[in-house]
Each structure stands twice: as structure tokens, then as C-alpha cells.
Amino acid sequence: MSTPSSASGPARWQRLGAHTVASTRIFDVRSVRFHHPVRKVDRDFFVIAAPDWCNVLAVTPDGHLVLVRQFRYGTDEFSLEIPGGMIDAGEDPVVAGVRELREETGFVGTSARLLASVHPNPAMLNNRCHFVLVENATRTVDQEWDHDEEIEVSTAPVEDVMVWARSGKITHALVIAGLMHFEKTWRARSLR
Amino acid sequence: MSTPSSASGPARWQRLGAHTVASTRIFDVRSVRFHHPVRKVDRDFFVIAAPDWCNVLAVTPDGHLVLVRQFRYGTDEFSLEIPGGMIDAGEDPVVAGVRELREETGFVGTSARLLASVHPNPAMLNNRCHFVLVENATRTVDQEWDHDEEIEVSTAPVEDVMVWARSGKITHALVIAGLMHFEKTWRARSLR
Numbered sequence: 001m002s003t004p005s006s007a008s009g010p011a012r013w014q015r016l017g018a019h020t021v022a023s024t025r026i027f028d029v030r031s032v033r034f035h036h037p038v039r040k041v042d043r044d045f046f047v048i049a050a051p052d053w054c055n056v057l058a059v060t061p062d063g064h065l066v067l068v069r070q071f072r073y074g075t076d077e078f079s080l081e082i083p084g085g086m087i088d089a090g091e092d093p094v095v096a097g098v099r100e101l102r103e104e105t106g107f108v109g110t111s112a113r114l115l116a117s118v119h120p121n122p123a124m125l126n127n128r129c130h131f132v133l134v135e136n137a138t139r140t141v142d143q144e145w146d147h148d149e150e151i152e153v154s155t156a157p158v159e160d161v162m163v164w165a166r167s168g169k170i171t172h173a174l175v176i177a178g179l180m181h182f183e184k185t186w187r188a189r190s191l192r
Numbered sequence: 193m194s195t196p197s198s199a200s201g202p203a204r205w206q207r208l209g210a211h212t213v214a215s216t217r218i219f220d221v222r223s224v225r226f227h228h229p230v231r232k233v234d235r236d237f238f239v240i241a242a243p244d245w246c247n248v249l250a251v252t253p254d255g256h257l258v259l260v261r262q263f264r265y266g267t268d269e270f271s272l273e274i275p276g277g278m279i280d281a282g283e284d285p286v287v288a289g290v291r292e293l294r295e296e297t298g299f300v301g302t303s304a305r306l307l308a309s310v311h312p313n314p315a316m317l318n319n320r321c322h323f324v325l326v327e328n329a330t331r332t333v334d335q336e337w338d339h340d341e342e343i344e345v346s347t348a349p350v351e352d353v354m355v356w357a358r359s360g361k362i363t364h365a366l367v368i369a370g371l372m373h374f375e376k377t378w379r380a381r382s383l384r
Contacts, residue, residue, distance in 0.1 A: 010342035012270070013263050022214040022221050024238040026316065029214050029221055032265060043340060045265040046216040048240065071205050072314035073224060073237040078204070079314040118365045121312065122264035122271040124218065129365065148235060150202035166376050173310045173321065176369040184358050 011038045018047070026050065026086065046124070053129040054097040055084035055174055057115060057182040058107055058137040064155035066107050066137055071150070080164070081175045083107075087130070093117070097132030103144045105153045109134035116181040120174055131178040133185065158186055203230045210239070218242065218278065238316070245321040246289040247276035247366055249307060249374040250299055250329040256347035258299050258329055263342070272356070273367045275299075279322070285309070289324030295336045297345045301326035308373040312366055323370040325377065350378055 013034035022029040027050040035042050058066035065082065072079045083104045087096040098112050115131040145151060156164075164170045165179045205226035214221040219242040227234050250258040257274065264271045275296045279288040290304050307323040337343060348356075356362045357371045 009344045010262055010270070013265070015268055024221070026238065027240075029216070034265060046218065047266050048219075070202055073205070073226060074239050074316045074318050075311055075314040076207055076318070077314065078202070079311070081314075116360060117363070118368060119267055119271070119363045120365050122267040122269065122273075122364055124266045126266050126268070152201045166373065168308060171309070171311045172314055173312050173366050173369040176310060176372055177365040180368055180372040181358065 052087045056097045058134040069152040093130035107137040108140040110136040242319045248289045250326040261344040285322035299329040300332040302328040
């Protein structure tokens, strides 16, 4: 990697403290004070503090992925996604993924493991999103939706879903990132 | 696509109104009231209202991508990303991408076009992120950082960056989604 910019590089801001300016059911807004050690200035930046999230790549025995379609309040539109949700305090990401899959879709698999973890938005969110792979997923139990949830469950061949991630039918950036991480594992598995 | 859930599908909530509960330089927090037409209930949901963002896939004549590394206040860590930023009111996404590339890195290309647009988080954000492809990018002008910006610019071969997106060296979900959209174009171009 060539580095045309200055050799010293950007400094690490030092976090001095934070206070919450707004609190909601799914995130807090914090004003965080940082100190720049070279410029010798203090600055306040707004950060959204949220629990970690999980997104689930649930593969059926016939090579389909489990999908959910639901109304999303942020965009005021329906969105086609993989199952997922907020991880409870102290909950393991894989356990959370298995739970969200079961609650949202009624699908249960025979094995589950962590595929990868990403940052939804390092600039303004403090949390991570964990991608959980569930194999041999079949519809086994009844859905248990949270209050206000209403979810259309479907399955589609993995190759179709990958096309949809690249063609704009799937627009949720976290879902696209999850599918990119999943694709490598899927290709390796398909080559067996 | 098989549909094991109810045939009727989830209802579209009707947006009744909103008020801003917190306002920052980069986003507002809004409480939005929705009405469910079947359940006949009104509910308030929190939404983060932000301008659209742009992320730039800038390819150099020798097949490298332009990268930026900077300290991020959300995660309190450094992050390796592609250039990008907020789109100004009324600004075209491609124009914004070219501007952000020039300001953050000093790179200017010979052509620019929109690759794809995604939703950073349909559940809680109202905005979109536009991926802009800039070709024949070379370091031409001086950087013009915003107040508080401090950016280490580098370039790396496209194939290395794709590996980093899949291996965890790049963790920003929007950047990973942008690289997945870019990859198809890159492969087609490499095959010419």
C-alpha cells in the first residue's frame, strides 16, 4: 500500500467523557467530548449508542436463505432483509441470532456459528453487527413476534438472493454486507 | 420464492406526523407517529433523520482503489474506508462524491457515475447512501479537510481491498456494501 499523505498519520483523539442528550427504546444519543493531543483542542461529537445487533444467514436443506419482509419506520417503506435484531444485554451473538431467527420466522437449524462482525457506522454508531450462520434451517416452531412486529417470511435460492443484493432489490446495507461475508463460505461449501 | 407465512402480508403503517426531539450537526432524532390500518393503533417510533451520504470507489490508472484511514468518534477507533461524506442540500450524489474525493484525498478522476444506492439502516435511518464510481483517479490537487478532519490517504490494489472487505480488515458495513456493488463492475471491466 503506497501512502502519498503525511507519514505521521492522524492522531488518536482521547475520549474525555459523555452525557446522554436523548434516550429511546432502541438507542441513546450521546454528546461525547474528545481531546486532540496534537492540536490541543477539546471538541464535542454526537454518537448514537446502541446495543450490538445480529443478522442471520439461515440456510435451508435445499440451499435457500430465509428472508423477512417488513415495514420499516426509518424509510417509511417495506424492506426485504435477512432476520435479525438487537442482542440483549449479556447475550451471546450466536444465541441472539438463533433466538431472533426462531422468533421472527419459526425456523430452527441444527448448527449455528459466528460468520463475521462489522461496524454499522463507525462515524456515528458505537456498536457492532454480528452475522450468524445457521445451517439446516427448517420451519419448526410458531413465530413469536415482538409487539408491533409483523413479518412476511419467505425463502429463496442463495444464488437469487446474491443477485438481489447486487441488483438493488435488497437495499439494506447491513444485509448486503452480511451476504458478502456469507458468499465466501457458501462458495466453499458448494464446491465440496 | 416460497411464502410459508400468511398470504395477506404485513400492512403498511400510515405516517401521521413527526416532531424533532434532538438536533445535531449531522442528524436529527425524530419521534414519528404511525397508524396501523388493520390493528387500528397509533404508535410512536424514533427515527434518525440525516442527509443522504455518498461513498466513492475511486480507481487509479494502475488498478488501485483510493482509501482513507481516520479516527471515528462512534467506535472510538481508527477505521479504514473509502472516501465519502454528507451530500449537501440539493447537491447531486455524483457531484458530492467527486467533491468529497477531492477534498478528502486530493484525487480527481476523468469520469464519474452512480454505481448503486442503498439504505444504511431502514429500521432507524431515513436516508440513503450513494456509491459513486470515479475512474482514472490521480492525485492532482491539495486536500481541503473540513474542520476536525485528519485523514491518512493511501491506495491499494482492488483485489487486496476486496480481500480486506471479506477478512475483517475493513469493518465499516457501508464500505463493504459499496465494495460488493463495485466488484461486479470491476470484474466485467477486468475481463475486457
